[in-house]
Amino acid sequence: MGKHSCCNQEKVKRGLWSPEEDEKLIKYITSNGYGCWSEVPEKAGVFDACARAPPSENCIYIYTEVTICIPGLQRCGKSCRLRWINYLRPDIRRGRFTPEEEQLIISLHGAVGNRWAHIASHLPGRTDNGIKNYWNSWIKKKIKSSSPASTNMENPGTDNQNSQLFVDKFGQNHFLNQEALIPFHDPSFTFDINGIPNIHMDQILLEQAGTLQNQIQAEEIFQPAGSFSDNMVPIDVQSCNNTNFVKSGEMDVDSLQRQEDNVWIDTQQYFSSSYFVWDQAAQLGGEEIFPSTSNMGTILESNYEHE
C-alpha cells in the first residue's frame, strides 16, 4: 500500500484507465511527444483547439481558435508512462503471438532469462509486459500439462491467420485480425472530453498538433442564447480581444457591440470542473485570459442575472 514512490500526490487515481484518460494521454503525447513523464499528468489537460458552436436556431454561433484547459490526468507520471508504453503507443501489436515470435521468445529466454525488456527489444511492437504475461501463462500451462509431447499443441497463437500483415495508410503494420490498435489510426475519430460531446478530430490535423492548426468541432461549448440556467454566466467577448470570434461563420463579432453580445457559458459544466478557455494569443506568449476558476477576469459576474 501507500502512494507511488514516484510522486508526492496523495490523490492520484489508480486502477484501470478510462477511455477519457486514454484520450487525454494520446492527445498530449501525439501533440507534444514525451520527455518528462512527471509533467504529463498536469499538461495533458491543455490543448489547442478550433472550436465552434453547432448550428442551432437558438445558439450564438461562434468560431474561435482557443486553447482549452481541461483537468489534467489524476495519475502519476509513472503510470502515464506505463500506460503509453504498454498500451497506447501506436506501434503496439496485440493479439496472439505468432509461432515465429514464440520461437524467438523461447530462444531468447534461454539465452538471457527473465530480461523481458531485452527480449521485447527483439520483437517489434511487443511489450516487455506482454511477453512476460505470455511467458508466465505459457509456463503455467507447461507445468500443468507435464507432458512434453503436448507442449506445442498447448501453445496459443499457432493459427497462421494471425500472422497476416497489412500496412495501413499511415505506414503502420498491423495483423489483419487484430483489433484497431488505437483510435487515431482511424483517419477521423470521435471522442468525448469531460462532457464535451462529439469532439471530432481529423487525423491529419491531429498530426499537426501543437501548432494551433488542430480543428476540433466541439458542440455545445457555448450554450444557446435564451436558455440560461443558474450555472451560466456570460463571457465578455470584448475582453477576448485577441481571439478571433466569428458569428455564424460569416459575421465578425467585431462588427457587433460586444458588450451586448456576450457568450454564455455553463460554469457548472465548464468552469467549476476547471474548464478554462485561454486566448489563443495567451498560448503564444500573452497573458492567460482565464488563468484560474477563481479569477475569471472576463466573466461578467456583475452582469450575471437570471430570469
Add this chain to the structure above:
DNA sequence: AAATGAGACAACCGCCTATCA
C-alpha cells in the same frame, strides 16, 4: 441462470540506476 475456475493481460509495487543540483 448462477456460480466457479482458468486464462489473459492490465496495472501496481518496489528496487535499482542514472541524472542533476
Add this chain to the structure above:
DNA sequence: CTGATAGGCGGTTGTCTCATT
C-alpha cells in the same frame, strides 16, 4: 560527494472475460 528525483525494469497482484459445471 550526496541527496532528491525520474525513469526503467521484473515480480506480483488485480480485474475482466469466457467456458464449464
